[in-house]
Amino acid sequence: MVIQAEQQIVFVGVLISALFAVVLPGVPLVFLGVCMLVIGNAMYGLQFFASRIYDRRPFPWNWVLYLPTLAIGAFLSALASVALLRWMRPDSGSFQHLFHEGWPVAMVVTMGAGIAGYAVMQIHRKLQDKNKQLEQAVAQGAVVIAEQEQELQRALEIQRGLLPKDLPQLRGTELAGAWQPARTVGGDYFDVVQFSDTRLGICVGDVSGKGLTAALLMSNLQAAFRAFATPEASPAQVCAKLNTFVAGNVAPGKFITFFYAVLDMDKRTLAYENAGHCPALLLRANGGTEFLRGHGAVLGVIPAWNYVDETVQLGSGDRLFFYTDGVTEAENEAADEFGNDRLVKACAPSVPESAAASNRRIMDEVASFCKGQFRDDVTVVVLAIR
Numbered sequence: 001m002v003i004q005a006e007q008q009i010v011f012v013g014v015l016i017s018a019l020f021a022v023v024l025p026g027v028p029l030v031f032l033g034v035c036m037l038v039i040g041n042a043m044y045g046l047q048f049f050a051s052r053i054y055d056r057r058p059f060p061w062n063w064v065l066y067l068p069t070l071a072i073g074a075f076l077s078a079l080a081s082v083a084l085l086r087w088m089r090p091d092s093g094s095f096q097h098l099f100h101e102g103w104p105v106a107m108v109v110t111m112g113a114g115i116a117g118y119a120v121m122q123i124h125r126k127l128q129d130k131n132k133q134l135e136q137a138v139a140q141g142a143v144v145i146a147e148q149e150q151e152l153q154r155a156l157e158i159q160r161g162l163l164p165k166d167l168p169q170l171r172g173t174e175l176a177g178a179w180q181p182a183r184t185v186g187g188d189y190f191d192v193v194q195f196s197d198t199r200l201g202i203c204v205g206d207v208s209g210k211g212l213t214a215a216l217l218m219s220n221l222q223a224a225f226r227a228f229a230t231p232e233a234s235p236a237q238v239c240a241k242l243n244t245f246v247a248g249n250v251a252p253g254k255f256i257t258f259f260y261a262v263l264d265m266d267k268r269t270l271a272y273e274n275a276g277h278c279p280a281l282l283l284r285a286n287g288g289t290e291f292l293r294g295h296g297a298v299l300g301v302i303p304a305w306n307y308v309d310e311t312v313q314l315g316s317g318d319r320l321f322f323y324t325d326g327v328t329e330a331e332n333e334a335a336d337e338f339g340n341d342r343l344v345k346a347c348a349p350s351v352p353e354s355a356a357a358s359n360r361r362i363m364d365e366v367a368s369f370c371k372g373q374f375r376d377d378v379t380v381v382v383l384a385i386r
Helices: 002-008 010-023 029-042 044-054 061-088 095-162 211-228 235-247 339-347 355-369
Strands: 173-180 188-194 199-207 256-264 269-275 280-283 289-292 310-313 319-323 378-385
Touching (some): 173 188, 173 355, 188 211, 199 319, 199 378, 211 235, 211 256, 280 339, 289 310, 319 355, 339 355
Antiparallel strands (some): 173 378, 188 199, 256 269, 269 310
């Protein structure tokens, strides 16, 4: 590396020689040119062997060891230059006279070139070391990112496993659900539990925040809901138990919005409680719309909150839409939200369609509205009454 660095500086040395030729006109220009030609032969061999001594020493010891070898090389260059000039031009003068006039210039040029070359080499080496460290850091970072992505993919598989794969279909109903996390994993949750041939429970929840933290809390919510949602428990009772559980098991500032409803096809009723969640949309067969808002508090904030059941009568052709705020709060490029009005239009089919088709169409319209850039997790559950 030393040899390459000093070779790169030879051209600069030639320019310095020309400068000295103007300043010291008594010294033959040919001598200075020959001097620079000899540098590459007289110095490089010596520096190659000497570099093993000083090249890997820390600053300033590398320079302390390097400068003496450079001075020896410069002196040898002056002797070689004078000898070569005498051989090329016998009439140029005596050896002693030429050496007396030329050796200072040869020393200055040679040592200047050597010092500059070694400095360039040191800078080059430091840059190479930095590049290697950067490459290693990038490689290590890529490995860490790949491992994290694998872990997130496994977490996504686990989370998908917590969601219902096949929704129960009671006679006279159609049920379909869709879930789209804003990141690899999310905090949205929906579930359906069948109590009998005519009764089932439907819930939709939204954990505050996004990502892995929300996903972990969502898994706790799923386990607790499955434990509390019994055939005898009303929506208000389930929400009260979940509220107590969440309040005692989540970090401060974390909460869950939750909507739970029990469908009874014998009575054609829907009993529900809304714990601070988005109101479910009831689209009547005659085109009328109702929002099932409820009055419950979000889970985990007020442990002693008193939840109350509400009931709505259903008829043939009615449709219920349960969703999370990732639907209504999806934004387009102009920062306009999807909102309730667009939701009502998206939920009203222009022609009769199945619950699954309605679910896909709503998800597609939301994705098209925000260009696929979901700010939050998106969940939609559609219940059609025949």
